[in-house]
Amino acid sequence: MAKSMALNSAAGLAGMLKAGHKHMEGVDGATLRNVEAAKGLAGIVCTSLGPNGMNKLVINHLEKIIVTSDCATIVKELEIQHPAAKMLELAAEMQEQECGDATNLTVSFAGELLKMCEDLLRMGLHTSEIVMGYKRAYEFLEKALPTLVTETVKDCRDVKEMIRIVTPVLAAKQFGFESVLAPLVVSACQGTFSSNGRAAVNSDSVRIAKIMGGNVSQSEVIQGMVIMRGTEGSIQHKDAAKISVFACGLEASATEAKGTVLMKNADDLMSYNKSEEKKMDEIIKAIADTGTKVVISGGTVSEMAMHFIERYGMMCVKIVSKWELRRICSATGSTALVRLGPATAEEMGFCDEVNVREIGGRKVVIFAQKDNAKDGCRVATILLRASTESVLNDLERAVDDGVNCIRTCCSNGALVPGAGATEMELSHRIKAFGDTCPGLDQYAIRSFAKALEFVPRTLAENSGQEPTDILAALTAAHANGNASAGVDITGEGNGVRDAGKDIVDLLHTKDSAFRLAVDAAITVLRVDQIIMSKPAGGGKLGI
Structure with missing residues (x-):
């Protein structure tokens, strides 16, 4: 007991903790290091956003080769060690569990928020002022997002309507195959609906069987x-x-x-x-x-x-x-x-x-x-065909996202414009809100609004267009009251199109992605000290 009480006060924190520990504090020591790690992760996945997003080739610890643009799979297979980047991975994992889609939006938006706060910290703002500004901006976003709803799905048994909703989700993962996959996903999900009562989908009821050979157009649904x-x-x-x-x-x-x-x-x-x-x-x-x-x-x-x-x-x-x-x-x-x-x-x-x-x-x-089986079939199977195992696995991930989209739509069918239109409109409104706020947190509110512009900017970059010109055209369109103006990835019409009817996103999925991204960013931002004990077994932990 006497030995443990012999604290060397002159040694400071090092005298209190065991030998081998690591300790970092302050803006430069902890906050900016965390921001850098989060930016690095967001930088990896943001190029995979949208229909023209790039694939990542990941080789995991078992030497399995994974080629995919699915953010949830990428961050899971990367085996992230940095605790701040791990926060973003956990946010993506939770988004995958809740909605099954928009994981890239969650990670990229959280990384963009932290990237914006780096400039604010160098300007001299305190972390608490940035956090307060982000919280106020998010509260405004929560109120503004439901006002952007263009329509609500009333009948989930309408085949054409469900194909229209699930097509953008599949196009974001498998651009070019969405017209083949969308009818299959809708047919499989609707095959599991009961003949009476409210339409609902259990993700486990839609199975996927993968057989190598042939091409994607030979895929079929088996009830x-x-x-x-x-x-x-x-x-x-x-x-x-x-x-x-x-x-x-x-x-x-x-x-x-x-x-x-x-x-x-x-x-x-x-x-x-x-x-x-x-x-x-x-x-x-x-x-x-x-x-x-x-x-x-x-x-x-x-x-x-x-x-x-x-x-x-x-x-x-x-x-x-x-x-x-x-x-x-x-x-x-x-x-x-x-x-x-x-x-x-x-x-x-x-x-x-x-x-x-x-x-x-x-x-x-x-x-x-048979299709006329009483109360529908409890299980439906989508039989996927493709030439290689990597393509089959990526098709499976896209189909999973489509099934989860229909599952979410059955519980909450509110739709908002896609193609970056919703983010651009929210950015426009939050900027106007920031101009009315006194105090230093107005800078953080404006940075929050600017962070939302990353979606249309990234969509433009990934489709090979000039992001500055697209953002200028979108800003003008939204300033003139066109709330559904989004990015046209084909480059027609100056890169701007009305996404209100063709390209739609589910309100619940967007709302969940924004909430988890803001929570993850604020959690990382509020850390001012990193204290690590010595790893067991002499392993290394690099931060």
Whole structure:
């Protein structure tokens, strides 16, 4: 105790903390270092914003090559170590969970806010004044954003309307393929709607199966499940099939205790084998007598069991993944049994058609439900085709974003103009608001407004246009009251177009992205000291 109380006051903080710690404080030591790290991360992902955004080639610690423009995937695979940049990664992760889209907007806007505050700090403003200005600007943004709503989706079952909404989301990730992917995403999502009640989508209900070969236009939607393997037996097609699902293997159960069987003659050996065959025959016959046409096993299927399944004319499918087993139960209305025996009527499922197809040289089992199935199909699968694995994976990420867009639209269908029009209008209004504010925080409010201009500026840069000219044209358009003027990435019409009808974004997604970006930026900005203990195991932590 006496030793621990022997504090050397002359040593200062170093005398209080253990040897090997790191400590940084002040504007130059902590704040600007954090800002620099956040700017670095935002600089990486901002070039991937929009339809003409560039891809990043990331090689992770497992030497897996990932080629994508999806911000959530990029920041996840980068394995960020700096705690300030980690804040932005967490904001992007939360945006991905909540809305499934606009992660790039979250990270880039947070980085832009911190980039703006760097100039304010060098001007002599205190951090608290910048934070106060950003908070006031965000409060104004929250009130102004709902006033920019151009329309609200009333019927999520309208196919044309939903295709129009999901197309900009898919175009931002897979520009050129949005006209092919949008109808597939809408068809799959609407296939999971119940026939009565409010339309709603569960992201887990829309599955994605990837088969290499062919091209994207050969992709299709299957109302039901696709199992990426063939059947165990020779029977490959069943219509109007009753289904029994077993979570256990189809084999003779082994006892826990070891036993020894004493056989005195050849008759004992013959009768021992026959008794096992007879028992298995009874079990499989009992399953067949229930009307079962398809047997699904979550474990091993023994040769003896397979012999009797074939004898009674049943199809056998083996599913090794317990998650797929749960989904097949959901798609067919089955209950997975942990006992080997006949299922009751309530435990059995039903499927309109079960058949084996060969796609791209690979055999798959398709559990398809008719379009007029009662209450819709619980699971729908989008079968994606492409030439390489990297393209398939990026298509999957784009489809995921599209599904999440429809999920969000079902809960909140308010739409705002896209193509940078919403950000430009908010910037115009917040600038005017800043001019009416006395005090030093007006500089921070103006910087907040200027940070919002990064969206149209980046869209113009990524499409190869002159950002200064585009911003000037947009500023003039919004000053004249055209709130839906956005960037035309094709370069026609001086690079400005009316985005009110064609290119729309969901209000909820935008609102969530702005909220998380501002929270992350303010959290990073309020840090004035970084204190790190010595890493365990002698590892290095560079800041």
